[in-house]
Amino acid sequence: MNNKGFTLIELLAVIVILIGISLTVVMGISASLENQEIKECQSQVQLAINSAKIYFSLSNEDSVTVGELKNNDYFSDDKVTKLSDSDTIKITENGYAFSGTECQ
Numbered sequence: 001m002n003n004k005g006f007t008l009i010e011l012l013a014v015i016v017i018l019i020g021i022s023l024t025v026v027m028g029i030s031a032s033l034e035n036q037e038i039k040e041c042q043s044q045v046q047l048a049i050n051s052a053k054i055y056f057s058l059s060n061e062d063s064v065t066v067g068e069l070k071n072n073d074y075f076s077d078d079k080v081t082k083l084s085d086s087d088t089i090k091i092t093e094n095g096y097a098f099s100g101t102e103c104q
Helices: 008-058 066-071
Strands: 063-065 088-092 095-099
Touching: 008 063, 008 066, 008 088, 008 095, 063 066
Parallel strands: none
Antiparallel strands: 063 088, 088 095
16 A cells, blocks of 8 residues: 555644744844843933933922923833832932933
């Protein structure tokens, strides 16, 4: 007899291999997106600190919230979507300290 097809075992082996490859790709993309979220949050914190530096140079205060910076047009709402209005930037002995939203 002349069999020119695949056996069930061969087909199942190919399916298992394809599933393994697919899972590896999905996990890699997922980790990449998570890292992107963290970097975006960190850049928004840095934007808030830089805006606070300008605010501090023009005022006699030593702390400011993100909400105050938004209200005084130091940046727009869409630039700091990861931060809360209650997050605070303070002048410290070592520079500037940001307290509030954690970028994890």
